[in-house]
Amino acid sequence: MTHPFPFPVLDLRELDGGEDAAARFRAALLRATHEVGFFYLVGTGVNPDLEARLLTAARAFFALPDKDKLEIENVKSPHFRGYTRIGGERTEGKVDWREQIDIWSEDEALSPTQLEGLPPYFRMLGPNLWPSALPELKGVILEWQAAVVPAAHKLLRAWAEALGAPADYFDKHFTRPSTRMKVVRYPGLPPDVDNLGVGAHKDGGCLTLLWVEPGAKGLQIRPGEEWIDALPLEHGFVCNIGEMVERATAGYLKATVHRVIAPTAPNERISVPMFFNPSLDARFPKLELPEELKEEGAYEQDPNDVIHEVYGDNLLKSRLRAHPDVAAIHHPDLVKSGMY
Numbered sequence: 001m002t003h004p005f006p007f008p009v010l011d012l013r014e015l016d017g018g019e020d021a022a023a024r025f026r027a028a029l030l031r032a033t034h035e036v037g038f039f040y041l042v043g044t045g046v047n048p049d050l051e052a053r054l055l056t057a058a059r060a061f062f063a064l065p066d067k068d069k070l071e072i073e074n075v076k077s078p079h080f081r082g083y084t085r086i087g088g089e090r091t092e093g094k095v096d097w098r099e100q101i102d103i104w105s106e107d108e109a110l111s112p113t114q115l116e117g118l119p120p121y122f123r124m125l126g127p128n129l130w131p132s133a134l135p136e137l138k139g140v141i142l143e144w145q146a147a148v149v150p151a152a153h154k155l156l157r158a159w160a161e162a163l164g165a166p167a168d169y170f171d172k173h174f175t176r177p178s179t180r181m182k183v184v185r186y187p188g189l190p191p192d193v194d195n196l197g198v199g200a201h202k203d204g205g206c207l208t209l210l211w212v213e214p215g216a217k218g219l220q221i222r223p224g225e226e227w228i229d230a231l232p233l234e235h236g237f238v239c240n241i242g243e244m245v246e247r248a249t250a251g252y253l254k255a256t257v258h259r260v261i262a263p264t265a266p267n268e269r270i271s272v273p274m275f276f277n278p279s280l281d282a283r284f285p286k287l288e289l290p291e292e293l294k295e296e297g298a299y300e301q302d303p304n305d306v307i308h309e310v311y312g313d314n315l316l317k318s319r320l321r322a323h324p325d326v327a328a329i330h331h332p333d334l335v336k337s338g339m340y
């Protein structure tokens with residue numbers, strides 16, 4: 001029998017509820033990310049009013065005429081920001097059935113002179129694209145980022161301690177975190193089309209905090225042999241770790257494969273993943289695990305998908321593969337180099 005909410009629920013407020021509560025939280029966090037790689041997070045401080053405003057703004061954006069959405073189309077951004085139309089993104093070489101806006105931290109682009117001699121991943125720094133037809137979108141998104149990022153920092157500190165390291169073990173790699181979020185709409189599939197909303201994948205970075213509109217099914221995870229359905233928990237996030245944390249812990253914490261089944265028309269689904277990741281030039285540290293956690297050691301890197309040590313290299317590789325059109329227009333030299 002399947003359970004609609006298959007992961008443990010963790011309440012972030014426990015970390016501030018005295019040493020016993022904090023220790024309980026850390027133990028539950030460790031167990032969840034060791035065994036399943038996913039958990040629900042409540043008590044983040046993101047309030048229901050902000051959730052409702054985000055959902056309204058997201059629906060309003062996707063309901064805009066194409067010309068207004070295409071004003072910020074991602075092919076206009078060398079920095080992989082902006083709107084991607086349905087079919088414009090790929091997972092495992094297959095197009096995904098979703099449209100989305102990519103919003104990263106708000107950065108200034110480096111000039112060609114500044115970029116000279118720097119690793120190519122610095123090209124990804126740059127401004128976001130905002131739609132002039134929906135000026136209120138920017139405020140809601142920046143408010144969302146400001147509300148979610150502190151929860152992500154707290155989780156990282158809890159993991160460090162749970163893994164026997166000092167609480168600030170990861171902090172120096174997150175001085176300029178690469179916060180990437182997406183506002184995604186999975187339109188209903190016509191009955192004659194067979195496609196996934198997004199194909200099976202592991203998240204590439206450290207930590208994902210995913211918000212899904214209440215009641216919308218579609219997310220499936222595969223911690224073992226079988227796909228498991230996971231509904232969103234109201235006023236909670238679905239959290240999971242990515243390949244960099246899996247690698248840093250020699251596989252003790254699991255980056256679990258997941259995908260989204262597209263809804264059938266007239267249903268649709270809005271989701272807002274936030275990928276919380278280290279500074280671009282961070283060389284994510286391997287953690288020396290305490291003896292009692294060392295037993296497994298089953299971690300093997302996929303030889304076809306090498307995880308680079310420097311986060312920016314990973315991110316650049318994944319962006320170039322996910323958006324071949326942006327790559328061809330803005331980064332033909334990188335495509336030609338064969339390094340990604």
Ligand SMILES: O=C(O)CCC(=O)C(=O)O
Pocket residue numbers: 184198203210212219258259260271272273
């Ligand atoms: O939309 C979702 O629920 C999940 C999306 C996802 O896994 C991703 O974009 O990495």
Ligand SMILES: [Fe+2]
Pocket residue numbers: 201202203258
């Ligand atoms: Fe994902």
